[in-house]
Amino acid sequence: MKILTTTSVAVLTLAFAGEALAVEWNASLWGTRRAFTEHVEKLSELVAERSGGEFTIDVNYGGLSNNRENLDGISIGAFEMAQFCAGYHRDKNRAITVLELPFLGVETLEQETAVSHTIYEHPAVAAEMAQWNARMLMTSPMPQYNIVGTGEPRDEVAEFDGMRVRATGGIGDMFASVGAVPTSVTSSEAYNAMESGVVDSVAFAQHxxxxFGTIDIADWWTENLNPGTVNCPVVVNIDAYNALSDEHRAILDEAVQDSIDYYLENxxxxxxxxxxxxxxKxxxxxxxxxxxxAKLRAGADPIHQAWIEEANANGLPGQELYDLTMQAIxxxxPD
Incomplete structure (x- = not known):
């Protein structure tokens, strides 16, 4: 029988201790790698680099959850990080839907980022996310949406009447206010919906x-409608975040701004x-x-007011969140 020496036991102990220090996270996204996910990819790269490989984040595209259930997965600890869009389940993240109201007046991605992070820091947002064991990490800033469509171009509000459009959140509410028929199929389902004629048009940011290929089957694209955008945060599981060492937590937090900067450049x-x-094409x-x-903008005010009233009725500080959004904008x- 081979007897372990004191030295060999110490080596094994150190080896196991070193292995225990390694932290591996999973991040649940969807679709494929694209401009919308580059900050998560960069975050993964920076965290691994700055931790000397002791802290890694494996970025998954649809392998862990579908895009409508990422927040649920975070809540049960199925994975440590996830991206989701507020419009997919407005009842689960009511506070941040203020950022999806139509015609807020956001002009740049930098401005969108700053406004989103201001709202993310509000106690009402933190409390609502905590119900899902989620902590806001960073936004996924997107430019103002515009629509692609099939058939004859629609460039007058009257032509939106009866138009079947893939649009979520406040953008969907805006289209509905002028007689369009919005549907909230996910981004991954948009191409098939458009190709099969389930929708006539799709509202997306350029990326x-x-x-998702909607530009490949489109006949036209509105260059300046700019009705608003959707808000898609990246969140982390609170328990996983709190379990990080001080060093790893600092590495993660400090990598956020660098990752956002990279996203904006890309x-x-x-x-x-x-x-x-x-x-x-x-x-x-x-x-x-x-x-x-201007006709569309005129219809935005009632949508804004309705959001405030509904938020208040649901126990959220609706007016405060709305005012904070407008002040942050x-x-x-931009100068």
């Missing part, structure tokens, strides 16, 4: 039109090539007259 490059993409660029857009307006 999503590319990633998205800017995508936008620079958008005109060429439209030309290449033969998609007609439609400019909606300012008078028509003004405070972070």
């Amino acid at each position: 999503a039109h590319l990633s 998205y800017a490059e995508l936008l620079e090539g958008w005109e060429a993409t439209l030309a290449e 033969g998609v007609q660029k439609v400019t909606v007259a300012e008078a028509e857009i 003004a405070d972070n307006a």
Whole structure:
């Protein structure tokens, strides 16, 4: 029988201790790697690099959960990190849906980021997320949505009447207010819905039109409708976050801004090539007259007020969240 020496026992002990120090997280996303997910990919890269490989985040695209159930997965600890969009389940994340109201006036991705993070820090948001054992980490800033469609271009509000459009959140409410028929099929389902004629048009940011293929079957795209955007946070499981060592938690927190900066740079490059993409795919660029857009904006105020009243009725500080959003938009307006 081989007898372990004191030295060999010490080596084994150190080996097991070193192994115990390693932290492996799973992040649940969906679709494929795209501009919308680049900050999560960058975060994973930076965390591994800065921890010397002791803290890693495995980014999964649909293998852990579907996009409507990521918040549920976080709540039970099925994975440690996830991305979700508020419009997919408004009843689960009511507070942050203020950021999805139509025609808020956000102009840039940098402004969108600052406004989102301001709202994420509000105690009402933190408390609501805590019900799902979730902690806000960072946003996934997207430009103002515009729609692609099939058939004849629709550039007048009257032409939206009866239009079946894939649109979620406040954007969907805005289209409904002028007679359109919004549906909240997920981004992954949008192409099939459009191809089969279930919808006539799809509201997305540019990266999503590319990633999910709706631009490939579109006849036209509105370049300046800009009704709003959706809000898609990245969250972490509270227990997993609290279980991190101080060093690893600091590495994660400090990597957030660098990851957002990388995301913004990457998205800017995508936008620079958008005109060429439209030309290449033969998609007609439609400019909606300012008078028509004004009609849509006029309908936004009642939607905003209805959101405040519903939030208040649900025990949220609706007016406070709305006012904070509008103040953050003004405070972070581009020069």
